[in-house]
Amino acid sequence: MRKAILLLGVLLALPAFAAAQPGRLNVAILSCTNLTCEIQKDAFFLDEQAYIDYNASVTGISYAATLTFPDGTSYQTQFPNRITSNVSGNYTVEMTVWMEGYDDINVTKIVQFVDRPSAGQAQNPPAIDWVWVLIPLAAVLTAFVGWRVYTHRKPKDSAQKKVG
Secondary structure, three states: OHHHHHHHHHHHHHHHHHHHOOEOOOEEEEEEOOOOOOOEOOEEEOOOEEEEEEEEOOOOOEEEEEEEOOOOOEEEEOOOEEEEOOOOEEEEEEEEEEOOOEOOEEEEEEEEEEOOOOOOOOOOOOOOOHHHHHHHHHHHHHHHHHHHHHHOOOOHHHHOOOOO
């Protein structure tokens, strides 16, 4: 009987204990090609505009954010923000987020600025058009199968030998 009462007490205390535990905020730093953040990416060309913002699972969060330039210089920043760089390197965005009833979290994002490839450099490796590889391969395979079938076929005359 005592075990049942103890178990009932634990079960009744669980919701109160769970409510006292802080929740987990879900926050992500975004780097985008425009202010509305329709297209996200992490690497930008020099003199291209990168828009920095965040997305949180709840509204009303408080945050402190720092933007660190490739030379190590750091500045306090607000969101949304725009970065345009004429120097290649990594920009680091660090954000500390807090809200009552939730655990504080730290989020980091690296946004890279790179040189545009020169005219002699290909941006992507050349694409292989697989149709032009598969057509000759299919022709060779068909010829091989036809040859195997032809050479292993028994002639009709040899099956009807006359015994004399």
